Amino acid sequence: MGNGTSAVVDAAQRARVAAADLAPLARATKDAALHAIAAALENRTAELVSANADDVARAADAGTSPAIVDRLTLTAERIAAIAADVRHVAGLPDPVGEVLRGSTLPNGLDLRQVRVPLGVVGIIYEARPNVTVDAAALCLKSGNAVLLRGSSSAYSSNTALVAVLRDAIAAAGLPADAVQLVPGESRDSVTELMRARGLVDVLIPRGGASLIRTVVEGSTVPVIETGTGNCHVYVDAAADIDMAVDILVNSKAQRPSVCNAAETLLVHRDIAARFLPRALDALADAGVTVHGDPAVLAAAEASGTKAAVIAATDEDWATEYLSYDLAAAVVDSLDAAVAHIRRWSSGHTEAIVTSSQPAARRFTQLVDAAAVMVNASTRFTDGGQFGFGAEIGISTQKLHARGPMGLPELTSTKFVVTGDGHTR
Amino acid sequence: MGNGTSAVVDAAQRARVAAADLAPLARATKDAALHAIAAALENRTAELVSANADDVARAADAGTSPAIVDRLTLTAERIAAIAADVRHVAGLPDPVGEVLRGSTLPNGLDLRQVRVPLGVVGIIYEARPNVTVDAAALCLKSGNAVLLRGSSSAYSSNTALVAVLRDAIAAAGLPADAVQLVPGESRDSVTELMRARGLVDVLIPRGGASLIRTVVEGSTVPVIETGTGNCHVYVDAAADIDMAVDILVNSKAQRPSVCNAAETLLVHRDIAARFLPRALDALADAGVTVHGDPAVLAAAEASGTKAAVIAATDEDWATEYLSYDLAAAVVDSLDAAVAHIRRWSSGHTEAIVTSSQPAARRFTQLVDAAAVMVNASTRFTDGGQFGFGAEIGISTQKLHARGPMGLPELTSTKFVVTGDGHTR
Numbered sequence: 001m002g003n004g005t006s007a008v009v010d011a012a013q014r015a016r017v018a019a020a021d022l023a024p025l026a027r028a029t030k031d032a033a034l035h036a037i038a039a040a041l042e043n044r045t046a047e048l049v050s051a052n053a054d055d056v057a058r059a060a061d062a063g064t065s066p067a068i069v070d071r072l073t074l075t076a077e078r079i080a081a082i083a084a085d086v087r088h089v090a091g092l093p094d095p096v097g098e099v100l101r102g103s104t105l106p107n108g109l110d111l112r113q114v115r116v117p118l119g120v121v122g123i124i125y126e127a128r129p130n131v132t133v134d135a136a137a138l139c140l141k142s143g144n145a146v147l148l149r150g151s152s153s154a155y156s157s158n159t160a161l162v163a164v165l166r167d168a169i170a171a172a173g174l175p176a177d178a179v180q181l182v183p184g185e186s187r188d189s190v191t192e193l194m195r196a197r198g199l200v201d202v203l204i205p206r207g208g209a210s211l212i213r214t215v216v217e218g219s220t221v222p223v224i225e226t227g228t229g230n231c232h233v234y235v236d237a238a239a240d241i242d243m244a245v246d247i248l249v250n251s252k253a254q255r256p257s258v259c260n261a262a263e264t265l266l267v268h269r270d271i272a273a274r275f276l277p278r279a280l281d282a283l284a285d286a287g288v289t290v291h292g293d294p295a296v297l298a299a300a301e302a303s304g305t306k307a308a309v310i311a312a313t314d315e316d317w318a319t320e321y322l323s324y325d326l327a328a329a330v331v332d333s334l335d336a337a338v339a340h341i342r343r344w345s346s347g348h349t350e351a352i353v354t355s356s357q358p359a360a361r362r363f364t365q366l367v368d369a370a371a372v373m374v375n376a377s378t379r380f381t382d383g384g385q386f387g388f389g390a391e392i393g394i395s396t397q398k399l400h401a402r403g404p405m406g407l408p409e410l411t412s413t414k415f416v417v418t419g420d421g422h423t424r
Numbered sequence: 425m426g427n428g429t430s431a432v433v434d435a436a437q438r439a440r441v442a443a444a445d446l447a448p449l450a451r452a453t454k455d456a457a458l459h460a461i462a463a464a465l466e467n468r469t470a471e472l473v474s475a476n477a478d479d480v481a482r483a484a485d486a487g488t489s490p491a492i493v494d495r496l497t498l499t500a501e502r503i504a505a506i507a508a509d510v511r512h513v514a515g516l517p518d519p520v521g522e523v524l525r526g527s528t529l530p531n532g533l534d535l536r537q538v539r540v541p542l543g544v545v546g547i548i549y550e551a552r553p554n555v556t557v558d559a560a561a562l563c564l565k566s567g568n569a570v571l572l573r574g575s576s577s578a579y580s581s582n583t584a585l586v587a588v589l590r591d592a593i594a595a596a597g598l599p600a601d602a603v604q605l606v607p608g609e610s611r612d613s614v615t616e617l618m619r620a621r622g623l624v625d626v627l628i629p630r631g632g633a634s635l636i637r638t639v640v641e642g643s644t645v646p647v648i649e650t651g652t653g654n655c656h657v658y659v660d661a662a663a664d665i666d667m668a669v670d671i672l673v674n675s676k677a678q679r680p681s682v683c684n685a686a687e688t689l690l691v692h693r694d695i696a697a698r699f700l701p702r703a704l705d706a707l708a709d710a711g712v713t714v715h716g717d718p719a720v721l722a723a724a725e726a727s728g729t730k731a732a733v734i735a736a737t738d739e740d741w742a743t744e745y746l747s748y749d750l751a752a753a754v755v756d757s758l759d760a761a762v763a764h765i766r767r768w769s770s771g772h773t774e775a776i777v778t779s780s781q782p783a784a785r786r787f788t789q790l791v792d793a794a795a796v797m798v799n800a801s802t803r804f805t806d807g808g809q810f811g812f813g814a815e816i817g818i819s820t821q822k823l824h825a826r827g828p829m830g831l832p833e834l835t836s837t838k839f840v841v842t843g844d845g846h847t848r
Contacts, residue, residue: 020766024789105811109800118822119792197640201822216621217644222823243845250847342444364840365448368543376533376843385848386839387529398542398625398836399646400824412822415810416788419800421667423674424809 007183008192011147012199015120018175019145023117025174027094030141033172034090037137038083040168041161045079051160052129059127059153072127072154082133089137092389095408096143110418115411117143119201122182122193123392124215126207127151132161136179138392140169142410147200149182149193194219201412202400206393209320224401226393229259229348230320231378234337234363235279236354237270243375244275244353245282251351251378253286257322259394260349260381264317265328266337269295272330277303284308288324291316295330317344334359338366345369347396349381370396370403431607432616435571436623439544442599443569447541449598451518454565457596458514461561462507464592465585469503475584476553483551483577496551496578506557513561516813519832520567534842539835541567543625546606546617547816548639550631551575556585560603562816564593566834571624573606573617618643625836626824630817633744648825650817653683653772654744655802658761658787659703660778661694667799668699668777669706675775675802677710681746683818684773684805688741689752690761693719696754701727708732712748715740719754741768758783762790769793771820773805794820794827 022030041048052074059069095115102112121144123135132148139146150158158181166176182189194203197220204224205215216223233251235244251262267275276299283290284307291312292300300309316327317340331337334352341350351373352363360374371381381404383391388406395401401409446454465472476498483493519539526536545568547559556572563570574582582605590600606613618627621644628648629639640647657675659668675686691699700723707714708731715736716724724733740751741764755761758776765774775797776787784798795805805828807815812830819825825833 020790020792023792103811105809109804111810113827116792220641222646222821224823240845246845246847254848360842366444368444368447368540369838371839371841374840374842376841376846377848379848380533380841380843380846381839385529386535387527397646399648402836403537403839412826414793415795415805415827416798417795417800417804418784418798419804421664421670422800422804423670424678424801424803 006192008189009196009199011180011183012120012193012196014177015145015147015180016199018177019117019119021175022140022143022145022178023096025143029173030094030143031090033140033169033174034086034137036168036172037133037165038086038090040164041079041083041086041133044164045076048079048157048160048164049074049076052157054156055154064153068127072129072157074129074157078130082130085134086137089141089390092141092407094141095411098408100413107422108419109422112416113413114416115408116414118410118412120145120147120199121410122147122149122196122200122203122221124149124190124193124203124205124207124211125151126211127154129154129157129161131206132158133165135392136165138390138407138410140174140178142407144410145178147180147182147193149190152185155185190215191218194221197221204393224393224395224405225397226395227259228320228346228396229261229394230264230318230344230346231260231262231349231351232264232266232337232341232345233262233351233353233378234266234334234341235268235271235275236334236352236356236359236363237268238356238359239268239271239275239353240355241271241275241278245279247351247353247375247377248279249282249286252283252288252326253324254377254379256324258379259320260378261322262351262378263319263321263327264344265326266331266340267296267328268334268337269330269332272299276300277305280305280307280309283326286324288326291325291327293329296328299330320346334362335366338363341367348394349373349378351376351378370394430616432613433620433623435604435607436544436617436620438601439569439571439604440623442601443541443543445599446564446567446569446602447520447543449567453597454518454567455514457564457593457598458510458561460592460596461557461589462510462514464588465503465507465510465557468588469500472503472581472584472588473498473500476581478580479578488577492551496553496581498553498581502554506554509558510561513565513814516565516831518565519835522832524837531846532843533846536840537837538840539832540838542834542836544569544571544623545834546571546573546620546624546627546645548573548614548617548627548629548631548635549575550635551578553578553581553585555630556582557589559816560589562814562831562834564598564602566831568834569602571604571606571617573614576609579609614639615642618645621645628817648817648819648829649821650819651683652744652770652820653685653818654688654742654768654770655684655686655773655775656688656690656761656765656769657686657775657777657802658690658758658765659692659695659699660758660776660780660783660787661692662780662783663692663695663699663777664779665695665699665702669703671775671777671799671801672703673706673710676707676712676750677748678801678803680748682803683744684802685746686775686802687743687745687751688768689750690755690764691720691752692758692761693754693756696723700724701729704729704731704733707750710748712750715749715751717753720752723754744770758786759790762787765791765793772818773797773802775800775802794818
């Protein structure tokens with residue numbers, strides 16, 4: 001635990017008190033607060049847009065890329081969409097109170113395992129003001145207090161948003177300290193948050209690989225690692241070629257900037273000569289540059305494809321491009337594909353395209369990842385697609401939660417044991 | 425990740441390879457290996473007792489307390505009991521492959537969330553050779569490779585035990601490297617294990633508070649915190665006094681050295697004058713020394729109890745005695761009891777004794793602990809008592825597992841998504 005007088009520790013202590021008040025709240029009370037937030041966001045749109053304009057101007061002055069400035073920008077339409085998302089969260093089932101198991105023990109004790117909030121959740125994220133509201137809504141719905149540590153480049157926006165959130169929940173009778181911006185814009189405040197063990201129950205970093213690595217390695221608070229996706233599409237010897245081309249192009253190019261986009265193609269040797277010419281042309285049409293191993297380079301040359309194909313290095317197998325680039329290799333067998341994946345995968349999503357039931361079964365058994373796709377695009381690994389209704393992130397670790405995390409993943413459990421004077 | 429050439433990292437890398445082989449194994453194969461272990465422990469008892477004698481002699485020479493030497497000692501009878509425990513684990517259901525949820529999504533994709541092994545589990549523990557076998561059996565059953573880091577004072581025993589385990593599983597066709605003793609007796613090997621992120625999936629420290637604190641604060645590998653129990657018994661105004669005395673004495677004195685023993689008594693002011701004289705006499709009969717607040721001291725004096733009652737300090741409220749000592753305070757209300765617990769509890773087990781349904785409901789809602797007992801002894805928080813069949817430890821953290829951990833808590837999950845060419 002950090003210095004007891006620091007602003008971050010003070011915020012965490014107030015969050016802890018608020019969390020104790022939130023834990024027993026009925027769903028109706030929490031949902032009313034979420035509807036109050038949605039209305040307040042709409043009512044105070046002008047104030048939010050104005051605060052955001054300061055951040056946008058600063059970012060533009062600093063020469064920030066247009067894509068990042070766009071992600072940072074709030075408009076009336078975007079605020080309305082954020083408010084709609086909050087109302088959607090209000091409509092989701094409350095995970096708190098769900099009985100996960102229950103039985104009467106042989107000695108007559110009644111045992112129930114019940115979902116309870118985690119307590120205080122810390123979110124560390126980049127310059128996306130929508131995450132501020134989104135994360136706060138999901139934490140409140142699941143009965144947790146939240147400490148928000150956004151990018152300093154969105155500080156003005158986040159300050160305005162959190163003021164709106166706090167006013168709204170206070171008016172709804174909830175403790176305002178259930179939602180707080182972590183004080184301070186410097187890196188020190190992140191460090192203090194990472195060291196607030198005993199006050200903060202979990203940290204969820206959302207953002208690039210270096211942010212996540214920093215938090216994972218420096219935190220004494222338990223961390224849920226999210227979002228790094230070095231995803232593979234393996235085209236088996238028994239693949240339907242049309243299907244394989246569709247799945248590959250969709251996995252790579254439908255939205256290359258996200259963690260569930262594919263980064264590497266692995267092709268079984270027995271189908272490479274028929275599959276690769278078709279695949280390379282389709283990738284070229286999608287604007288994808290291929291980083292190929294010698295076999296892929298040879299196939300490209302032999303087929304006279306229009307695709308841009310350059311030689312891959314070991315670094316390519318390790319890279320999450322998040323761009324219109326794809327590493328590609330020919331493998332001798334399904335087991336060789338599995339071995340490649342085991343070596344280089346980040347454990348996010350791996351896909352096989354095959355018409356062989358034994359191949360599908362072996363691949364799903366041997367590949368160790370949050371999600372394994374059989375004859376489907378890697379792009380389906382998503383809380384919305386999976387029907388979870390909401391997503392706080394996609395966990396690529398094995399502890400607590402793996403894959404898309406919805407509201408239940410923001411809870412812990414408690415055993416409640418009831419007797420009538422039982423002793424051992 | 426540590427130095428690639430170190431013996432610990434090398435062991436972890438071999439464990440990782442073994443874990444990949446274990447993951448898809450059928451239950452029958454794993455159970456056969458467990459039965460082979462049990463038979464080998466019995467067949468090689470003489471060898472194990474002899475190796476253990478070296479540790480026992482060293483411990484005795486070093487002036488180790490008789491209680492700890494006793495825990496360290498292996499006899500033929502104890503080895504037979506350990507073998508029986510391994511056979512019991514073989515008889516438990518296999519958690520791997522259990523489908524936790526499954527549905528067909530609106531687009532026709534089949535979604536299944538399936539239990540899979542965690543991978544490589546590290547166990548750091550004290551001078552209890554039985555834990556070596558017990559932890560290995562639970563990890564194998566759940567498809568995990570295990571790295572065992574026992575106390576250096578049990579090194580000879582553990583080396584012999586792990587040799588027996590490895591021979592037995594290799595003879596049963598499993599990779600021997602699925603069970604390894606962490607090489608090296610120095611503290612450095614613990615540090616390297618804690619830094620083997622990416623190779624080790626979870627560390628479970630089992631032992632005293634300082635060991636657990638060291639691991640929790642120094643580890644980059646995810647940790648499951650276990651075993652610290654500053655447990656409270658709250659006697660409500662509406663308690664049945666006979667029941668409250670029984671539960672209190674059982675919680676404190678049935679086995680004071682374990683984490684689910686009670687350490688603090690809280691008594692509602694309205695029942696204190698009737699309850700405390702009875703309770704103090706019963707505690708005296710059980711050999712318990714009471715560390716009381718002024719109200720308890722006054723009650724003791726007024727009642728003329730034979731109990732040993734001394735003045736409590738703040739340190740008493742924080743202490744896990746693990747001995748025949750009990751802190752005791754009078755509180756003004758149920759909410760004051762909850763506030764005391766919130767401040768001092770380690771979140772293990774908290775009990776209320778009451779005949780009031782609203783009081784029981786409020787206490788179970790407000791108290792944040794792995795287990796909350798209503799009219800039952802704190803001593804029931806235990807994997808065996810809860811019917812889990814086995815226990816690798818009792819988690820006092822909120823992430824991944826909370827309370828007694830059985831075989832399912834040694835698993836993660838994987839989403840398997842099956843389509844017929846689905847793209848977004």
